[in-house]
Amino acid sequence: RRHLLDLESLSASEIRTLLDVAQQMKELTGGCRRKVQLLAGKTCANLFFENSTRTRNSFSLAAKRLGADTVEFGSSGSSVAKGETFVDTAKTIQAMGVDWVVTRHSTPGTPHLLSRELECCIINAGDGPHEHPTQGLLDLLTIRQHRGQFDGLTVALVGDINHSRTARSNIWGLSKLGAHVIVCGPPTLVSDRWEELGFEVAHNLDDILPRCDVLNLLRVQFERQNTQPFPSVHEYANLYAMDVDRMRRAKDDILIMAPGPINRGVEITPEVADGKHSVILEQVNNGLAVRMAALWLLAGADERERGITS
Ligand code: CP
Secondary structure (H helix, E strand, C coil): CCCECCCCCCCHHHHHHHHHHHHHHHHHCCCCCCCCCCCCCCEEEEEECCCCCHHHHHHHHHHHHCCCEEEEEECCCCHHHHCCCHHHHHHHHHCCCCCEEEEEECCCCHHHHHHHHCCCEEEEEEECCCCCHHHHHHHHHHHHHHHCCCCCCEEEEECCCCCCHHHHHHHHHHHHHCCEEEEECCHHHCCCHHHHCCCEEECCHHHHHHHCCEEEECCCCHHHCCCCCCCCHHHHHHHHCECHHHHHCCCCCCEEECCCCCCECCCECHHHHCCCCECHHHHHHHHHHHHHHHHHHHCCHHHHHHCCCC
16 A cells, blocks of 8 residues: 555554554654664655644654654645645645655545545545544554453544544544444534444443443534534533543543543543543554554555664
C-alpha cells in the first residue's frame, strides 16, 4: 500500500503490522524521544486545513525522529486565500519534492482525492467526520499495551459518534481485532446505522458502565452541528461526563481514554482526566510511534530493505 486513508479498508493483519512496527519504533527511539536515521533524505509535508495540536506536531516530530525533513503548510496565511484550490495547493507542495503528504481537511474524502491526483504517499490526518486512522491506531496501540489483546474486551466509545472521525476509525479497528464495541451517546448524536451494522448502541452510560473495560470519551463537536445543539453542554455533562461518582461504579481496572482535545467538565472531569486510570498522555506518546510506523511502512521498499536498525 502507498496510502493510509482509513481503517475501514485495512485488514486485521495490516492493522496488526502497523501496531507491531509502532511498538518497535517506540522501543528503537527510547519511548519516541531519540532520533534514528531510518528515513534520512525523505520529506514529509503536513497540509492542514483544520486546526490541530496533537496530530500535526506528532507527524512533524515522527518524521524528524526518523531523520526526514518536514514542510509545514497551514491554510491561513497561504495562497488558498487568493483562490488556489486544495488539489492545486497539494500538487504545488508535492512539486517541491515530498515523499508523503499528511492532510487534514473538513471535507470527507479529501485524502482519497489526493491519492488519485498525486504521486506521493497520502496519509489521512482527519477528513471531516469521516476517519482519523492514525488516531484509531494509537488508541489500539494504547489498549494493546495495557491489555495485550482485544478478544474479550468491551470498549465503549462515548459521546458525539455522528461527528467523530475518531469514533469511526476506532469502530473499524477495534471490531477487526476482535473487541466488542459499544457506541454510546444521546440519540441525537448516535446514528441508528451502527445498530444496523451489528454494533451495540446504548444511550445510557450508567447502564453499560459496569461491563466496560475501556472508555474512549469523545468531545462533543459543537462546531460541526449546524442547528441548536441538543443536548446542551450542561445536559450532556449530567448524562455522560465521566466523574468520580461514575468511576466508583466502573471496573477496578477500567482504562480511561480520550483522543483530545478534552473539554474538562463536559465529557470528563479533571479528577478523572488526571486520575490513575487515565492513559490520555500515553495516547499522545503512542501517536508518535504510530506515525513513525505509518511513514516507515509507506516509505518504499528501499528503506524497508535495509531494516529497522538504529
Ligand atoms: N486527537 C486529535 O486529532 O487532536 P488534534 O485535533 O489536536 O490533532
